Amino acid sequence: MTDKRTDFFEETQQTDDWITDSLPLEDEQLLKSFFADNTIEELPDDGFSEQVMASLPQENAYRLNRWWRLTCLIIGVGMIVSLRGWEQLPHWDLSSVRLFMQYFPVILSTYLQAILTSTPLLHGLLIVMGTFLTLGGVWGYNEVVDHPIHTRHTSPMP
């Protein structure tokens, strides 16, 4: 056994465990000698670690991306529904698009102001429910998409 190989297991030390009662000592020595002659000390990396790192799942990056996309989608759908956007589609042309881009910030701020300054309790409850619905949707979406990653490896873990 080489120093490098024994370094791998810090607690490893030459023990007498390898001596089995049924095997003559000369046979034990023969085996020791044979394996000492044929042992490879260390394998060069040769790009193996880079290959491993490239294969690692990119969970965190995907998760952030999915959060953002789903949030934007929900906000977009909510605005289209609340502003009845489908009624405007037949009338859209380039000038309409230009007007939309021009007045979108005004529309958005007016909309948000209306929500924030509304006094009835029901409006506040709707906002809270909408928030929980968004967060729940994002969580559920992540769980569904991440499920294949967590069940890929089926053998028992140590």
Add this chain to the structure above:
Amino acid sequence: MGLLNNDISLVTQVTVFHNRKAFDLLVKKYQSPVRLFFLHQTLGDAQLSDDLAQDTFIKAYTHMQSFKGASQFSTWLYRIAYNVWYDYTRSHKTTTDTDTPFIASKHAPQGNVGLQMDLVKALRVLSDNERTCVTMQLMDGLPIDKISEVTGLAQGTVKSHLSRGKQKLASYLKQNGYDR
């Protein structure tokens, strides 16, 4: 002790801060022994060994939270490697039992890639379990209790595999003139 602290430090960085650089250091450190383990089990099939070793490290990365520190990180990693090999042999199992040399010879490539031919031929006479135990002891220097911890086999079973495996190897080496 310094080495142990370094492993624990790197594992902590991976689990808490998702530090991929720390995991890269772990891979670089343990790629050789893990790949050598598979090289011995696959009788020198370098491509298969690297694939299985890669699976081992990916598993270690995705399940790093399950490492509780009860054993050394190297032992935990070795255990994952053994499970990966176990899964592979089960999924490629034929109707014969794994304690016969038949499956061992199926793994052997026609031309040796990673190991010397003498070693490949010698290891070929062993069954999967015997080869695992013998290579762990004689090439990696693990004591019997460590082999038992890694493989999940009882110590008595490990001793039995070692005894049978060494007898077969000794007979093979003598028949082929290695004792002269």
